[in-house]
Amino acid sequence: MVQSASFDLPASPIPDSGAVLDWYDRHARILPWRVPPQDRARGIKPNPYHVWLSEIMLQQTTIAAVGKYFAAFTRLWPTVADLAAAPLDDVLVQWAGLGYYARARNLHACANAVMENHGGNFPQTAARLRDLPGIGDYTSAAIAAICHDEQVAVLDGNVDRVMARFLALPVPVREEKALIRARVQEAVPERAGDFAQAMMDLGATICAPRRANCLVCPLERDCQGTRTGNPLTFPVPAPKAEKPHRFGHAFVIRHPDGSVFLRQRGPKGLLAKMTEVPGTEWVGEEKDANFPLKGQWKEAGLVTHTFTHFHLSLSVWSIQSDQALDEGWWACIDALDNEALPSVFRKVLKAAGLQ
DNA sequence: AACTCGGGGTC
């Protein structure tokens, strides 16, 4: 077979946006921050504050995990002005448990930037949204498309997977991001917001990570992946690094009055500015505990936790004492929901018999 | 371009 010299790129199909929108009109997921396509057709526009808040929360996070957090944030802070006026520490308390805490710090900074530099209104174009803290390529495009139908390609993990299959991409997605972007961009219709949300819904419900329901997929006609007979072999996984193991000790100091000693973590790095149970550094080998107080420490168990790039084993120790450490505070054990405690430290407190 | 940064749903 002779290949034509007039094409630099192999001929690859473009998603049928009409078919995708028809599917979306019938099968759009109902979400708290979303305007359904029927309402959108009547001219009802989404609330940019709600769209922005949901998009930040949904970064690398499932819809199931976000639900309660979105409800709590919009109840406590109904507008971007309310959120900007809140103390950062209050925002961190409400974000605790959701992970990737830089998002919460950037969320607060972004709210303040919108108030101070944009008169309290979010910018309407992807290019200008992109300049705000915590808003990158994906989120800027998503907000501009969903709120204002800017005809821009919106590429998230779902769309990458759908397109990797649609194109039968033989290499990891990150090596052909430009091709994916170009093909999606060519497909973006006037209903850019509905199209973006449709592609994501498609990836979440039909072209899912370990399941491809090609029989009911609106992209099936031109899909190269289903044509191979093995659409699930796409996307080709990128090689992944092994997670090292780290070890440490956590010290639960229980006051006779029923409180527990907590402190704030440093301003940079893992779990920055969040609340912690005092403890040792986390290092690559097991070491004996160097206790911060003299007294009768009791072993309270072992906590294991996996972060993005390492596994952690924490030995938990507890003691009854009224001695505080250098910096920190006594927190009532009945009000720990008011503390910005990441999940690993909630596990530690549970191991010590609290909460 | 590679690395850092959480946590949970799901299989």
Place this chain on the structure above:
DNA sequence: GACCCAGAGTT
């Protein structure tokens, strides 16, 4: 256990 999720910021 492994995979992956409406990714962004830093180096």
